[in-house]
Amino acid sequence: MVEKKVVIPAAFTQQGRDKNAEKLKAKYEKAGWTIKEHISGGMTKPSYLIVQKEPVGKKEKMPSSFGWPQAITMVLAILAVSMCTLTNSQPEFDLSKAKSYAIIEKEDFSFPGRNRLGWVITSPARTFEERAQTAIKAAITLQKELKADIASVRIEPDPELSGLGYPLAIANYSPDNGGYSGDQGWTWRVEASRNQISPQQIAIAKMWKNNRESFLKPDGSLDEPNLRMEISKNLGLPFEQVHLPWAMLEKYEIQK
Structure with missing residues (x-):
C-alpha cells in the first residue's frame, strides 16, 4: 500500500x-x-x-x-x-485598541475529544472596543500557547468579583469552526460591556459579597436594607449610593 x-x-x-x-x-x-x-x-x-x-x-x-x-x-x-x-500570527482583524491584561484564573472545561480552556483576566481596558479587542487578543494567545480547541477569555473588574456576574467582556475562540461541542459552525463569539464600574462600586460589591451571609433571614432571603445600611456606615457613603454595579454585555462584531 x-x-x-x-x-x-x-x-x-x-x-x-x-x-x-x-x-x-x-x-x-x-x-x-x-x-x-x-x-x-x-x-x-x-x-x-x-x-x-x-x-x-x-x-x-x-x-x-x-x-x-x-x-x-x-x-x-x-x-x-x-x-x-x-511573525507571531498577525490577526486578520483589528486589535489596535487591545490593552494589557493580567491572568487571575485558569479554567478547564474540556470533555473527551475536545480541549476547552479558559482564562479569567483583569485589564485597564475601559471602552467597549478596548475590552472586546483585549479579550480577543488574550483568546488568540491562549489558543496558540495551549493548543486549545476552544479558548475562552473573560475580563473581570476585580479578582475578588470573579464569577459574580460583572463580566466586562467575553471572547470565545474556536479555530476549527466547531464551537463548544465541535460541530456548531462558529469561530468567534465576542461580547463586551460599555458600562463603567467605579472603584466605589467595586468596594461596595466586595463588602456585599463578604457580608451577605450575615444578613440572611431565617427563610433564606436577604435583608437587603440592613446590609446596605451596614455598607453605608463602613464606607461612609449615603444610603442611596449603596447599590451593586451593572455590566450589560453587547455583541461585538469583529472588523476585518
Whole structure:
C-alpha cells in the first residue's frame, strides 16, 4: 500500500480551507487514491490529507491536473502560513485598541475529544472596543500557547468579583469552526460591556459579597436594607449610593 501526506492549499477563512480540501480530495479520488485521513492545522498550521493506493508495479504519479503551476501555488501558500507563524500570527482583524491584561484564573472545561480552556483576566481596558479587542487578543494567545480547541477569555473588574456576574467582556475562540461541542459552525463569539464600574462600586460589591451571609433571614432571603445600611456606615457613603454595579454585555462584531 502506497501512502502519501498531501498538503492542502492554505486559505484565510475556514470556508476557503474546507473548499480547498474538498477539491484536493476529489482530484486524488479521481486518480484512484483512497482518502485515509484529513488532518486540520487550524488557522496557523498547514492542513494535510493522508491518501493511500494499491501499488501497480510502477512509480505512482501525481494526478495529471497537479502540474508545476499548482505546485508553485502550494509552496507559496505554505510559505505564507509559515511567515504568519514566525511573525507571531498577525490577526486578520483589528486589535489596535487591545490593552494589557493580567491572568487571575485558569479554567478547564474540556470533555473527551475536545480541549476547552479558559482564562479569567483583569485589564485597564475601559471602552467597549478596548475590552472586546483585549479579550480577543488574550483568546488568540491562549489558543496558540495551549493548543486549545476552544479558548475562552473573560475580563473581570476585580479578582475578588470573579464569577459574580460583572463580566466586562467575553471572547470565545474556536479555530476549527466547531464551537463548544465541535460541530456548531462558529469561530468567534465576542461580547463586551460599555458600562463603567467605579472603584466605589467595586468596594461596595466586595463588602456585599463578604457580608451577605450575615444578613440572611431565617427563610433564606436577604435583608437587603440592613446590609446596605451596614455598607453605608463602613464606607461612609449615603444610603442611596449603596447599590451593586451593572455590566450589560453587547455583541461585538469583529472588523476585518
